[in-house]
Amino acid sequence: MPVKTYRDALRDAMAEEMRRDESVVLLGEDIGVYGGTHLVTNNLIDEFGPTRVIDTPIAENGFTGAAIGMAMGGMRPIVEMMTWNFSFLAADQIIQNAAKLRYFSGGQVSVPLVIRGPNGGGVQLSAQHTHSLEGFYGHFPGLTVVSPVTPHDAKGMMLTAIREPDPVIFLEAGALYGTKGEVEDGDYTVPFGKARIAREGTDVSLISYGRQVPMLLRVAETLEGEGIDAEVIDLRSIRPFDSETIVNSVKKTNRAVVVQEQWRWFSVASEVAAILQEQAFDYLDAPVERVSGAEVPAPYARNLELAAFPNEQQIAEAVHRVLYRKDN
């Protein structure tokens, strides 16, 4: 199977679907002539032209709202948020229009729209350019919120997203754009609402999504050296949510550590912990641990930034706690 980067897998998905379906267009800041800040849309304007790869002014509310209007008009627009941090300027459009139009129109209106871009931090962009918004967008009924980790999933989930009849918040792991993996050629889709078991294990369930998943796989290898067999689950999809996979995993391992870069209060990890106590209470041998970002705006200095996000040591310590083991 061909090996591709996460970035190229995303671009392939969009380009292939644009060849198949003329109603698919791209909008965003500097996605055309410039090539895209993260090069995800690089060269697409050459093939599809400026009416399908639409460079917009720096006005997120306006172009996101216009994309919703295009979707209402029978097109399938894909909006690039240069980073999700800028989506707050478009939040009124996303939450008040895209998420609710089907409902408050009594089912008369569909909004087949994808909004995609890099989510999360880790490259010293400091407070205003560092957010993990899966919990924020996951809060709103009417939105679908997904976060692929592997290049394979990036392509298959993007194709699913473009074909959805409802708005999809597509949170790319910006830190993973350059990572490589096997990607099938041609048309395939990865369904939403189905988690991926990234590593099978029997002693503890490590649950996450996005750029934390590769870290969890490294932690699992370290733990293996201690005789701990960890299962790693990549949620893939925040809304709809696959409770079944995490509950079945915990029925097997009896212990869970949930890891996220975002702040803990009112977060995805909190929801996962609640689901596990509701649906796997009798199987839990320890309280569910949550390892999250520090409750501070993201700092700039490298050492402070590293301290603000979950690290391998914190995760290993949490595993030791749920296994009632002393740290090494």
Next chain:
Amino acid sequence: MATTQNEGKKRRTATTPAKRGATAERQDHQQLDPQKLLDFYRKMVEIRLFEDAAQKGFRTGKIGGYLHVYSGQEAVATGFLDAYEPGDRIITAYRDHAHALLLGSTPNEVMAELYGKGTGLVKGKGGSMHLFDVKNGFWGGYGIVGGHIPLGVGMAYSLRYLKTDGIVQLYLGDGAIHNGAFHEAANLAGLWGRDGLNPTLFILENNQYGMGTSVERATAQTDLGAKFDSYGIEHEKVDGMDLDAVLEVAHRAAKRVRESGKPYAVEALTYRLVPHGAADFLEKYRTKEEVREWKQRDPIALVEHELLESGEISEEQISQIRDENKKLIDEAVKFAEESPEPDLSELKTDVYATAV
């Protein structure tokens, strides 16, 4: 503000003062075919009586939420929607009852929506602020001031991208023009219009107040049409109380937008003859004298006067039209009152295309 007058009182306030000021104002306009004018008159009376009944329903607790009625502004939507062609898309904010009725939604289904009934236009899920009737070209019905404007501009792009000759009639109030969403969307409309990809007809319904804040208290640039200059969108003004004038500009502007694929804007000067919302009891922001003055130019009274002057219609026929409409609206209220509430199974439908 008396807004629940009985029929007799209503007729006096609507007709008598207009007879004084109307003729001089209107002499430049080409006269419409009286039969056509009569149809417009009938529809405008229907809208006014519908809104009176809605206010009554709100004040007696049968209609919940917010209620924003259109009384006084009827000539604007009546005139512009006469230029509607199948395939066009109409979008407005929350003062949306008239637009739905003019596009063909029945008083029964609109009133039932206000009453929160399952027979309502959007199944009781949206209420007064979210009327939609997509089969008739009505794309809502939005509650956040300015928030619908980018949607209209995006729909206009899709109409040309998908190679139709439809246009978008995008209604906004004077209050919305200060919102960032307007400026961002107008900029895109102008930009995309350069390539013929934005057939948006902006209809700025300047009723002088954004809720209770007058234009003068909201902006230093009180010539609101000038806001469109920044985005390369040509514009003009029209007397929004004068149906003939609105009709003339509506057809001309719609044709221009349809043929060019470029946006165009019309500022219609109009006035709410009623409070902002049905819960706007004090109206401290405007004087009774001002309201009285504008009532001299009640758009329905002006049409009524024109009809009587033309000799094509008698006072008796006018009464008859009012009685017929009264009956239509009474029936709508009865239908709404007697309709069942939405089935509880509807609570969780229409969140996604497929039930979760």
